[in-house]
Amino acid sequence: MPARTVGIKDVAAAAGVSVTTVSHVLNDVPHTRTSEETKERIRTAAEALGYRPNRLARGLRTRTSEMVGLVTEEIATTPYAGQIILGAQEAATSRNLALAIINASLNRELEVGPEEIRSLLERHVDGIIYATVFHDEVVPPAEMRKSPSVLIGARDATGEIPSVVPDERAGAASVVDMLxxxxxxxxxFLASSVDVPATRGRAVGYAEAMASAGLDTSGLIVEGDSEAGGGYAAALAVLNRPKDVRPTAVFCYNDRMAMGAYRAVAELGLRIPDDVSIVGFDDQAPLPRSLFPALTTVALPHYDMGAWALNTLADQIAGHAENRLLASHPTLLACPIVAGDSVSAPRA
Known part of the structure; x- marks a missing residue:
C-alpha cells in the first residue's frame, strides 16, 4: 500500500493550532498575529511529518505556476552560463520558485528569439529571464513585454524590461587605480578589435582612470584580436622597447589576451611580475589559476546577475517592483579584482 500523503490538517493537529494558522505560517502570509513561538512549532511539526505543500492546488487557487523560465544563449558553449544559472537557481529556491531552463541559439542580430519565450509561456511560467551573450541593446518579442520579464547582459531597446549588466567601465578603471x-x-592597454559594449566600456574605463591619475596613454594602447594570438602580438608590439620607455604594467582586455601576453613576455626574456605586471579581465576559469604566476584578473558578476534577475522577476510577479524605474536604465553590478601573483610594484 502506498504511504498516505501528509496534509495540512495533520500539521495543524500535531502543532495544536487551526488549519488556517498553519496555512498562513507555511505560506508566509504577512501581517498575521501568530507568535514566533507558534510559527516555530508549526514549522517543526511540518518538517517532522515530512509535509510538502501541494503546489498544483496552490497554483489553482492563486492562478500561478510558481515556476519561472530562464533562457540562456548557448548554455553548452558559453563558459559563464553556469554561474548565471546557479545564481538564479539559488535565488529561486529562496523565493519558493521552480526554475525551467531553455537553451537558445546565439543571436548576433540583437533580437531575442520568440520561439523559446512562447515555449515557456505555453507552460504557464509566471515570468521570464533572458540571458544574452552580447551585452548590447536588444529588441525583445512582444510576449516578453506582456509578461513579467528581466534581461541579463543586455538593454531593452523599448525601455520596458528591467536589465542587469556588468559595470565594465568601473571594472577597468579599478585596474588602473590598483596599478x-x-x-x-x-x-x-591591450584592447580588443571587436566593437562590442565590453570593448568600449573597458577602453573608456582605462582612459578615464589614466587621465584621473595624470598618466599619459600615448603609444600605450594596442588593438588586437581578443584571443591568445592577438594578445601575444599586441604585447610584443608594446613591450619590445627600451627599458626606459617600456610599460611596467600591461592591462589586457581579457584573460585569453593575457595568456598570449605571458608568452610574449617569456620570449622577450622578461619576468612576471618582476619586469612587467600583467592583469586580465573576465576571470574565465580555469585560465587565471592555470597560468604561472597566477593571473590577477577582474571577475564578471555572473552569479550576482543571475540572483538579481531572479529576485527582480519575483518582485515583479508579486507586484512589488518599480518596473518603469528599473527599465529606464540597466542596473550595473560591480566587477571585483581577483588577486593573483602577476602584479607587483615596478622595479627601480
Missing part, C-alpha cells in the same frame, strides 16, 4: 597605486606610471 597606479602600486607605483606604475606606464600602463599599457
Amino acid at each position: 597606479a597605486g602600486r607605483g606604475h606610471r606606464r600602463i599599457a
